[in-house]
Amino acid sequence: MLNPEIIKYLIDLTAVLLLSLGIKGLSKVRTARQANKLAGIAIALAVVGLFIDSYLSSDISIKSLIWIISGATIGGFLGILTAKKVPMTAMPETVALFNGCGGMSSLLVALGVSIYPISSNGVSITNGLVETISIVISIFVGAITFSGSIIAMAKLQGWLSTPNWTQSKFRHLVNISIVITCLVASLSLLTQNNGLFLLVIAAFLLGIGVTLPIGGADMPVVISLLNSYSGVAAAAAGFVVGSQLLIVGGAMVGAAGLILTQVMCKGMNRSLVSVLFGGMISSSSNSKGAVKSEYTNITSCSVEECALTIEAAERVVIVPGYGLAVAQAQHTLREVTRAMESSGINVSYAIHPVAGRMPGHMNVLLAEADIPYEQLKEMDVINPDFPATDVVLVLGANDVVNPQAKNDVDSPLYGMPVLDVYEARTVFVIKRGMSAGYSGIKNDLFDLPNTSMVFGDAKKVLGDLLVELKELGVGRKS
Amino acid sequence: MSFITEALWVLLLGSLLGLELIGKVPPTLHTPLMSGANAISGITVLAALTLLIKAGDQGPLLLIGSCALGFALFNVIGGFLVTDRMLAMFSRKKNKNGGRG
Numbered sequence: 001m002l003n004p005e006i007i008k009y010l011i012d013l014t015a016v017l018l019l020s021l022g023i024k025g026l027s028k029v030r031t032a033r034q035a036n037k038l039a040g041i042a043i044a045l046a047v048v049g050l051f052i053d054s055y056l057s058s059d060i061s062i063k064s065l066i067w068i069i070s071g072a073t074i075g076g077f078l079g080i081l082t083a084k085k086v087p088m089t090a091m092p093e094t095v096a097l098f099n100g101c102g103g104m105s106s107l108l109v110a111l112g113v114s115i116y117p118i119s120s121n122g123v124s125i126t127n128g129l130v131e132t133i134s135i136v137i138s139i140f141v142g143a144i145t146f147s148g149s150i151i152a153m154a155k156l157q158g159w160l161s162t163p164n165w166t167q168s169k170f171r172h173l174v175n176i177s178i179v180i181t182c183l184v185a186s187l188s189l190l191t192q193n194n195g196l197f198l199l200v201i202a203a204f205l206l207g208i209g210v211t212l213p214i215g216g217a218d219m220p221v222v223i224s225l226l227n228s229y230s231g232v233a234a235a236a237a238g239f240v241v242g243s244q245l246l247i248v249g250g251a252m253v254g255a256a257g258l259i260l261t262q263v264m265c266k267g268m269n270r271s272l273v274s275v276l277f278g279g280m281i282s283s284s285s286n287s288k289g290a291v292k293s294e295y296t297n298i299t300s301c302s303v304e305e306c307a308l309t310i311e312a313a314e315r316v317v318i319v320p321g322y323g324l325a326v327a328q329a330q331h332t333l334r335e336v337t338r339a340m341e342s343s344g345i346n347v348s349y350a351i352h353p354v355a356g357r358m359p360g361h362m363n364v365l366l367a368e369a370d371i372p373y374e375q376l377k378e379m380d381v382i383n384p385d386f387p388a389t390d391v392v393l394v395l396g397a398n399d400v401v402n403p404q405a406k407n408d409v410d411s412p413l414y415g416m417p418v419l420d421v422y423e424a425r426t427v428f429v430i431k432r433g434m435s436a437g438y439s440g441i442k443n444d445l446f447d448l449p450n451t452s453m454v455f456g457d458a459k460k461v462l463g464d465l466l467v468e469l470k471e472l473g474v475g476r477k478s
Numbered sequence: 479m480s481f482i483t484e485a486l487w488v489l490l491l492g493s494l495l496g497l498e499l500i501g502k503v504p505p506t507l508h509t510p511l512m513s514g515a516n517a518i519s520g521i522t523v524l525a526a527l528t529l530l531i532k533a534g535d536q537g538p539l540l541l542i543g544s545c546a547l548g549f550a551l552f553n554v555i556g557g558f559l560v561t562d563r564m565l566a567m568f569s570r571k572k573n574k575n576g577g578r579g
Contacts, residue, residue, distance in 0.1 A: 019518060020495055026514045027503045033565040036514050040558040043521055050524055054531045064530050067544040071526070075548030079556030083563065091509060094560055099516045102553035108546035109525040116539040130482050224512050230519040235492070237525040239485060241532075247485055248492035249521035255496025257515055263503055353505045360509040367567035378505065 004056035011049030012245045018042035019249055023256050046245055088368055089325045091361060093156040096149045096223045099230050103145025106233035107200070110138035113240050114196055129190070134239035136186045139196075140203045142233040147207030148226050152219050155211075162215065171213055172277075178206045210276070218275045220354070221264050225272075228257025270416075295434065295442070301452040303461060306428050307468035313390035313426075315346045317382065319419055320362055321355055323396015323431070329459035330369030333395065336466050337371070343474045348375050350382045350392075350419050352400035379419055386423040394421060394429040394445075396458050402443045413441055427451040430461045510564045517557025523550040 019042040025035025054060055079098075086094045114135045154160040181202040188195035214222055235250025265272050310316060318337065324330065337347045349371065355362035363376055377385075386392070394401055404411040405418040421427050422445055429451060445451055454461055503511055526546035533539040 019521075020499055023496070023499045023515065023518065026511045027500050027507060029504060029507060029568060032507060032510060032514075032568070033562065036510075036517075036558060036561045036565055039514060039518050040554075043518070043523070043554055043558075046521065046524055047527065050527055050531075054528075058531075060531050061534065063535065063540065064533060067533075067540045068527065068530050068547060071530075071544035071547035072551050075551035076555050078548075079552040079554070080559060082552075083556045083559035086560070088564075091513070091560070091564065095509075095513045095516055095557075098513075098553045098557045098560070099519070101549040102516065102520045102522060105520070105522045105526055105546045105550035105553065108542050108549065109522065109529050112529055112533075112539050112542035112546070115542075116533075116536050220508075220512075224508075227512055227516045227519065230516070230522075231496075234519050234522040234525070235489060237522050241525045241528040242481060242485075243524050243528060244485060244488045246521055246524045247488045248495075249518060249524075251489050251492030252496035252499070253515050253519040253521075255493045256500050257496075257512075257519075259497060259500045260503065260508065260512060260515065263500075264508055351505075360504075360506045363506045364509060364564050364567055373568065376506075 004053065007056075008049055008053040011045060011052070015042045015046040015049065015245060016248050018045065019252060023252060046249075049245070050243075088365055089322075089328075090157070091364065092220060092223060093153040096153040096156065096219075096226070099223065099227050100146045100149030100153070102230040103142045103149065103226070103233050105142075106138050106230070106237040107142030107146060109237045110135045110142065110240050111196070111200065114139075131240065132190050132193075134236045136189055136199065138233055138236035138240055139199055140182060140186070141229050141236060143200055143203035144207035144210070145226050145229045145233055147204045148211040148229075149207075149223070151208055151211040152223050152226065156219055160212075162213065171209065175206065175209045178202055178209055182206060214275065218270065221261060221270065221272070221275045224257060224261040224264055225276075228254050228261060231255075231257055295447055297447045297449070298434070299449070299452045300455060301428075303454060303456075303464040304468055306452070306454055307465055307472055307474075309426055309428075310340065310345070310391055310393075310465075310469065311343075311472045311474050313345060315385075315389045316340060316348075316391045316393065317386070317389050317421070317424065318347065318349045319392060319394045319397045319401055319421060320349060320351070320366065321395060321397025321400065323398075324458050325362070325365045325396070327396065327458035329395070329457075329462050330365055330371070332459050332462040332466065334369045334371055336462050336469065339466060339469050339474050345474075348377050348382065348385075350379065350421075351376050352379055352397070352419055353417070355397065355400060379417060383420050386420045389424040390426065392421045392424040392427045394427060394431075395462075396430070398431075398443055399441065401445055402441065403448075404441065404444050408444070411441065421445065422448055422450070425450065428454055430454045430456065430458055432457060506568075510561055513557060513561040513564065517554055517561060520550050520553035520557055523547060523554055526550050 018038050022035045022039030022042060025031035025038065182199060185195040185199035185202055189199060211222060231250045231253030235247050235254060238246030238250055340347050351362055366376060399413060401419050401421045402413055403422050405413040405416045408414060427450055429446060431453060433455065446453060526543055530540065530543035530547060533543055
């Protein structure tokens with residue numbers, strides 16, 4: 001008969017293999033879905049392995065089983081419910097919520113072990129110091145992950161705005177003193193075995209203090225970083241309970257999350273340091289930005305005029321933004337573009353790397369509305385095409401089409417890659433009002449002579465546009 | 479080798495593996511990848527389960543462990559399902575096109 005230990009190792013190794021294949025596959029469009037399932041299987045396998053191991057080496061008491069089942073049922077049920085119910089537009093905040101809970105879990109485990117030391121038979125951690133260090137790391141990182149993720153979620157949901165005091169230099173002072181408190185608490189935990197709750201509270205506060213000043217536009221990067229942290233917390237928890245598989249998994253996610261964060265920063269042309277310590281983008285510009293925040297040359301036009309221009313166009317580019325998603329207008333947009341296409345108008349969609357609230361978010365939303373994947377063009381691909389474009393429809397996007405990022409050295413947006421829509425012959429901006437974009441910065445595009453504003457809710461405007469286009473004979477096969 | 483030495487090696491190799499796994503990611507996949515990686519970080523279910531199994535008769539520890547397990551499973555199951563929902567939209571598209579051409 002096979003030695004139980006060998007079975008355990010085999011299962012663990014298979015799980016690690018599947019996990020790495022999963023992460024690898026997730027970074028390619030073709031394999032992503034299978035890879036996700038693979039990773040899911042890997043986790044399930046790891047759990048099965050753990051049960052087999054503990055069943056063979058010791059007994060699982062009925063009491064433990066009851067608590068396992070109740071915890072698993074509640075968590076699993078809520079997980080399924082959330083995953084099924086949440087709208088596609090709210091994906092980023094959902095990921096943040098899940099992530100926070102992962103951090104919370106690592107924190108609780110470390111807390112539990114720290115208060116009620118378990119007599120670990122079988123896998124024992126020989127060195128008390130190492131155990132305490134892992135507990136400290138697990139609690140510290142887990143708490144930051146949890147509170148940071150919850151703040152990130154609240155900000156993305158719009159439940160929380162950025163308080164003004166967090167934009168002053170004062171916040172660094174606050175955060176530094178919290179860090180010092182954490183250090184003191186950790187040291188006292190290591191040497192005198194107290195200060196546990198001080199550490200928990202201080203780490204929670206640190207998560208809040210660090211995340212709160214960061215503007216919504218940078219949130220994706222923060223969530224990605226927190227995701228990496230939750231991996232670190234998991235790895236630390238692995239040290240606490242003596243599970244190598246957990247250490248590998250946590251370390252992998254931690255490292256991969258870091259790379260992903262880096263990739264995302266590059267896509268948004270922001271450095272990680274400036275995201276974490278720079279506060280909101282707009283804050284740096286208060287003085288300069290205020291001077292030229294007035295619009296001088298706004299042209300507004302009716303849906304009818306817009307339809308007439310589109311009818312005469314040969315090449316139309318749609319620039320979708322979060323506003324489109326909020327108005328749930330993807331499906332109406334699809335009908336409009338279908339009409340255009342059947343009249344021989346060439347339609348494509350310009351997807352800015354951070355369109356929506358998170359990189360790739362917009363692709364998901366448009367895919368939901370049945371828009372062909374090949375028509376979605378990335379920024380670098382479509383930018384050279386704008387001079388040859390007749391009509392650009394900007395739908396609920398703002399900062400990503402702001403020419404300031406190219407022309408105005410003083411602008412806080414300067415240097416951010418943008419879509420060069422102003423090079424097109426005509427630009428229609430469909431927008432609810434003149435409010436500023438997510439960064440709170442004035443958009444020079446609206447002032448340009450070839451830009452016309454069509455005011456209204458994206459869904460309603462598109463609906464009207466469809467009617468107007470049909471009246472003009474667009475969409476009827478001639 | 480003691481557990482600690484082994485564990486440190488595992489940590490090192492795991493981190494290196496993680497660094498290597500993701501090279502170039504198309505922006506389309508940033509959100510799903512993040513969500514998937516997030517689900518994987520819920521592997522801390524293992525920690526929660528180990529805690530529960532070893533808790534013995536200590537009531538408070540069982541309660542803490544159960545909460546930890548709930549949070550972790552919320553992360554894992556929700557994370558994988560939500561990632562799948564996102565990715566399903568891409569693959570549905572591809573099937574249709576495959577059918578057409």
